[in-house]
Amino acid sequence: MKFIHTADWHLGKLVHGVYMTEEQKEVLYQFVNIVEEEKPDAVVIAGDLYDRSVPPTGAVELLNEMLFKINVELKTPIVAISGNHDSAERLSFGSSWFQHSQFYLKGKVDDQFSPVRINGVNFYCVPYAEPGIVRQLLGDDSIHSHQDAMKALIGKIEKEINHREVNVFVGHAFVLGGKTSESERTLSVGGSGCVGAELFAPFHYTALGHLHSPDAIKHETVRYSGSLLKYSFSEAKQRKSISIVTIDEKGVFSIEEKVLKPKRDMRIIEGTMEELLDPVRIQSEQTEDYLKVTLLDRGAIVDPMGKLRQAYPNVLHLERQLDVIDERKKESYGMKREEKKSELDLFADFYYQMTTDSFTAEKRKVMERVIQEALLEVNQK
Amino acid sequence: MKFIHTADWHLGKLVHGVYMTEEQKEVLYQFVNIVEEEKPDAVVIAGDLYDRSVPPTGAVELLNEMLFKINVELKTPIVAISGNHDSAERLSFGSSWFQHSQFYLKGKVDDQFSPVRINGVNFYCVPYAEPGIVRQLLGDDSIHSHQDAMKALIGKIEKEINHREVNVFVGHAFVLGGKTSESERTLSVGGSGCVGAELFAPFHYTALGHLHSPDAIKHETVRYSGSLLKYSFSEAKQRKSISIVTIDEKGVFSIEEKVLKPKRDMRIIEGTMEELLDPVRIQSEQTEDYLKVTLLDRGAIVDPMGKLRQAYPNVLHLERQLDVIDERKKESYGMKREEKKSELDLFADFYYQMTTDSFTAEKRKVMERVIQEALLEVNQK
Numbered sequence: 001m002k003f004i005h006t007a008d009w010h011l012g013k014l015v016h017g018v019y020m021t022e023e024q025k026e027v028l029y030q031f032v033n034i035v036e037e038e039k040p041d042a043v044v045i046a047g048d049l050y051d052r053s054v055p056p057t058g059a060v061e062l063l064n065e066m067l068f069k070i071n072v073e074l075k076t077p078i079v080a081i082s083g084n085h086d087s088a089e090r091l092s093f094g095s096s097w098f099q100h101s102q103f104y105l106k107g108k109v110d111d112q113f114s115p116v117r118i119n120g121v122n123f124y125c126v127p128y129a130e131p132g133i134v135r136q137l138l139g140d141d142s143i144h145s146h147q148d149a150m151k152a153l154i155g156k157i158e159k160e161i162n163h164r165e166v167n168v169f170v171g172h173a174f175v176l177g178g179k180t181s182e183s184e185r186t187l188s189v190g191g192s193g194c195v196g197a198e199l200f201a202p203f204h205y206t207a208l209g210h211l212h213s214p215d216a217i218k219h220e221t222v223r224y225s226g227s228l229l230k231y232s233f234s235e236a237k238q239r240k241s242i243s244i245v246t247i248d249e250k251g252v253f254s255i256e257e258k259v260l261k262p263k264r265d266m267r268i269i270e271g272t273m274e275e276l277l278d279p280v281r282i283q284s285e286q287t288e289d290y291l292k293v294t295l296l297d298r299g300a301i302v303d304p305m306g307k308l309r310q311a312y313p314n315v316l317h318l319e320r321q322l323d324v325i326d327e328r329k330k331e332s333y334g335m336k337r338e339e340k341k342s343e344l345d346l347f348a349d350f351y352y353q354m355t356t357d358s359f360t361a362e363k364r365k366v367m368e369r370v371i372q373e374a375l376l377e378v379n380q381k
Numbered sequence: 382m383k384f385i386h387t388a389d390w391h392l393g394k395l396v397h398g399v400y401m402t403e404e405q406k407e408v409l410y411q412f413v414n415i416v417e418e419e420k421p422d423a424v425v426i427a428g429d430l431y432d433r434s435v436p437p438t439g440a441v442e443l444l445n446e447m448l449f450k451i452n453v454e455l456k457t458p459i460v461a462i463s464g465n466h467d468s469a470e471r472l473s474f475g476s477s478w479f480q481h482s483q484f485y486l487k488g489k490v491d492d493q494f495s496p497v498r499i500n501g502v503n504f505y506c507v508p509y510a511e512p513g514i515v516r517q518l519l520g521d522d523s524i525h526s527h528q529d530a531m532k533a534l535i536g537k538i539e540k541e542i543n544h545r546e547v548n549v550f551v552g553h554a555f556v557l558g559g560k561t562s563e564s565e566r567t568l569s570v571g572g573s574g575c576v577g578a579e580l581f582a583p584f585h586y587t588a589l590g591h592l593h594s595p596d597a598i599k600h601e602t603v604r605y606s607g608s609l610l611k612y613s614f615s616e617a618k619q620r621k622s623i624s625i626v627t628i629d630e631k632g633v634f635s636i637e638e639k640v641l642k643p644k645r646d647m648r649i650i651e652g653t654m655e656e657l658l659d660p661v662r663i664q665s666e667q668t669e670d671y672l673k674v675t676l677l678d679r680g681a682i683v684d685p686m687g688k689l690r691q692a693y694p695n696v697l698h699l700e701r702q703l704d705v706i707d708e709r710k711k712e713s714y715g716m717k718r719e720e721k722k723s724e725l726d727l728f729a730d731f732y733y734q735m736t737t738d739s740f741t742a743e744k745r746k747v748m749e750r751v752i753q754e755a756l757l758e759v760n761q762k
Contacts, residue, residue: 054435057468057470057471060470060471060473060474061470061473063474064473064474064475064477068477068478071478072477072478087438089438089441089442090438090441092441092442092445093441093444093445093474093475094445094474094475094478094479096445096449096453097449097452097453097475097478097479097481097482097484098475098478100478100481100482101478101481103478
């Protein structure tokens, strides 16, 4: 039995104001080609098919097209659940019809704990759900955290599970030990969003979604496939792939990762304006990539973004070296230093972050006066 | 061949701030019962399944449930198109899968003009589309109005149609001669939203959606089924029904209307506060209905809505007799009289419309002062 484990497609995603739809279409076509070549027994999508509960119509059409190619044209069963970015109710529409062609889409968590059975393997599907929903569903007032909720749900599954068969869990959760990146929206406040990997012990393989790196957790049987694309610059160094899982009748499996290559990579580069605009460097660069640029110049530069975009049209974010130095300061002085910053310094930080312009002595003077006036007014009240 | 013609479900509709979901569920259950009893060969839904492009999740779940009952549980083919209130793209999701169980859902207008064939009858489905979309689709720059667009689309159909077979058109349009009500959003500015009934001559029966009354147009073969429910007080006197169409192999048909009864009717009542709160009257009233009340009292009444709702909990709109008199004045004096109104009178009108409270002499004085001050200020500038 061979299945493809993927997750976190985030169709309709905006990164720094740019829709990723074209990139997503590109890698999904690669994905469909892999399905065509590999002829897996199933494709498992572990949540966050969309980036938001009401995705743009282009994303709806793209998902429809891709799933139709995989499921109907290539006759490949699909097992999919909703993630925290999906609307469970909206994603569920039509799912009762989809089953006919072995497309098993579980949007809402419910009290049906029977697995989807494909080629002798049982897939237990648990879509993302807030602890409150699971508390209500199971009528168990002791459920408060994601850990409680997952434990209770797996407890229900354990009552039915046949341990002599091969059992795979499909879920969308923040499993303990994972690293987070900017684009993984925090599931819950505090530590209660985490779920311990030990809960998944009853399963031969656990196909997770939510964290965007395939290396997010080091565990023998509990795995993230990682997202389809890099969705933030904090993921710039992650490889993006899908996992081809081959599992035997005893539940012993091997993994092969297939890398997906978007038209434009997402990278961080740095240098002075002169270095970055050097024709020799430009020639060797993939200038169309989505870039975060750290400018190392110290002086004032007029319209740095405009200049850079003439050579690198898809610069999405620009930082000045000054910010970097500040970051280093923060680290060496620690948080106490941070707390003692004057209003003027705090504003200067804010100004750098917002504008990437230089906060000149002249600007500093103006701001100093504004702050003094404001403080005076506050003290008079 | 027998099919049910229905349209304008408007799931997710809000009327005066109240969701109609419960009423819709109630009449849809009656509808499913009719399908079960009548065993039609098809159910035709001529657009506006939802009330808006992004309907509330409760509406999405209700539509899913009802269509599943009809199509899968009762094994009844469904032919449905999108209307101007639906999002063609969102409604289309999954439609390729639905066809397997003879659920033919056409969200977007396209260049496929072949009909859906059920029991020897051809259903030509044309979802609602703006003229610009059709202009682009057909590459015909002469298309500017809905009339142009429909003519061009039917022209394409006519190239393929077999007139020896029975042909039914399913569309969503404002066909000339129809009466409009408040809840039918205007399709287009000016007269270009209208489509002439003569265009549908090639079809034995034309199943329309958009206008909410089954009497909207008097035509032998071009018909509106009317909406599922009354969706505005301007529809208070319309009957709401579905049409059971029995059509023979020559295309000769007969219609039977089945009335749908919501839990709460939508009605307009009038009287003085005393008359309306008379226990004898209350006993004979369906007090739970959605009501528009015209109060005939002339004097001031404190919290008239609060008083009425104690007896009639679902009063949605309240008008004072004063408004009615004003309306009459307007009509008899014409618009010129209106233009000469003083600021104070204009405000008094506004006050009546907004509050239904009496605009007392005391309030009048306060407002007089405010207006004088304001005029003074304006003149000084």
